[in-house]
Amino acid sequence: METLFLQTLNLYRSKSALQISPSPELALVFVSLAPAIPGMENKMPDKNGKKYQWEKKLTASFNFDGALEVAAATAALAQGREDLVSGSDGSLPSWYRDPTKTGRDGSAKTIGFYRPKDQPKTPKIRYFLGITENSKDKQGNKVGISLEYPDLFKIARVMEEAALAILGWRKEIEERREPNGRGPAKNQPGKEKAEVF
Secondary structure: OOOOOOOOEEEEOOOEEEEEEEEOOOOEEEEEEEEEOOOOOOOOOOOOOOOEOHHHOEEEEEOHHHHHHHHHHHHHHHOOOHHHHOOOOOOOOEEEEOHHHHOOOOOOEEEEEEOOOOOOOOOOEEEEEEEEEOOOOOOOOEEEEEEEHHHHHHHHHHHHHHHHHHHHHHHHHHHHOOOOOOOOOOOOOOOOOOOOO
16 A cells, blocks of 8 residues: 555654544544643653653544644634634534544543633733543543644644545555455456566
8 A cells, every 4th residue: 555644743742742644454543632740740751761641642533534634723823813623603613533434442522612711921822722521420531732733734734634635545445355245356467477488
């Protein structure tokens, strides 16, 4: 399978980390946020030490359409065009994701952009990206990360490239399947016979 997009985007902050990673096998792109280990928020870990709790990460997945929606919303925010993506109530874009609807394990989550509640110490921080685990008791886990303008451009570009790669992955997956949905396609080229001179 030719890989059109294999780069993982990682953004690290004192309180959390963001990872955007592709899955050619599933034709999806995963967006994960992991909290920092308590007490490590403003520290650098020792050599071979950990700063983030990746085992407690919250992850949302996006297909082609979803990846393009995130790319478009992030690009608009990066260009200062909130008016293009905010709702009638002024809310910023968010997406509800339920992995059980696609046959995968996990709890439903909402991922979205938020404005800082208070003026940040640094004017560079423009938005937060957060993932909230939805639970009936409304006490689900939450992880967020602050984003500066360059981060918004990176996310927009990576999600756009991921969406385009997903199209290629889906096409390759479909080409490898037989009409009944199993095994290699009958029209795949076989081994060429060696020519004898």
